[in-house]
Amino acid sequence: MKEKSIGLLELSSVATGFRAADTMLKGGDVRLLLSRSICSGKYMVLIGGDPASVEAAIAAGAEAANGFLIDRTVIANIQPEVLEAIGRAQVPQPNGALGVLESFSVTALIRAADTVAKAANVTLLELRLAMALGGKAYCTLAGDVASVDAAVKAGALVLAEAGVLVDAVVLPRPHPDVYREVV
Incomplete structure (x- = not known):
């Protein structure tokens, strides 16, 4: 890109x-x-x-x-991995904690994903934009627990300030089957 x-x-x-x-x-x-x-x-x-x-x-x-x-x-100065994660069909090998940000707005979710990528050393796994989601959007990310926590908090703040935050979750040690469901 x-x-x-x-x-x-x-x-x-x-x-x-x-x-x-x-x-x-x-x-x-x-x-x-x-x-x-x-x-x-x-x-x-x-x-x-x-x-x-x-x-x-x-x-x-x-x-x-x-x-x-x-x-x-x-x-x-968009983080290249934000666009790479949009509609990704094959998710990179997950490691560590899993973070999920969910938004009522596609536009705000992309802003939040860019913030996430810049906030901490995490890997954006996927950005799912409104398809089969009733118009909502979400992104998933992985990394060490502290980095995922910091990134999710930064992204959630962007969504909350826009008034479109649905939920923000950090799973410190997700079951391997949960990672399989990311795509």
């Missing part, structure tokens, strides 16, 4: 999601990373590029949303 920054729009209309994606891509030097409908009839558009281009594209997409904008974010 060569993008230094990412931007995400979360919309309450699928049709408007297509319009916003088109507007963002035509308006700047950005790359479409993910564009799809998500549960509860929402739509998400994830773009990447240099910080100024991403900011401009997200602003244009938000304007094109015509009242259907749920949330938006731009994250400069």
Whole structure:
């Protein structure tokens, strides 16, 4: 992943999601990373590029949303493992504690995952975004107990401040079968 920054729009209309994606891509030097409908009839558009281009594209997409904008974010200097963990089909070998952050918002969860990756020496295992989750999102992470605890607390704070925290859990020594269920 060569993008230094990412931007995400979360919309309450699928049709408007297509319009916003088109507007963002035509308006700047950005790359479409993910564009799809998500549960509860929402739509998400994830773009990447240099910080100024991403900011401009997200602003244009938000304007094109015509009242259907749920949330938006731009994250400069995104941790590469955040994007690698989105929809990961094969989880890296788990070790140590397991942390789980759950959010009512896809956008806020991506912000929290970036905070998690920057807060402590942990491995992001997976980011699950709204599919078969009723529009919610969650991420899983692993590492030593102290690091997972610190990272989960940092991510939970981001979600709580946004008013979208569902739950945050740290399992210090999860049963091996629990790790098998991460994917």
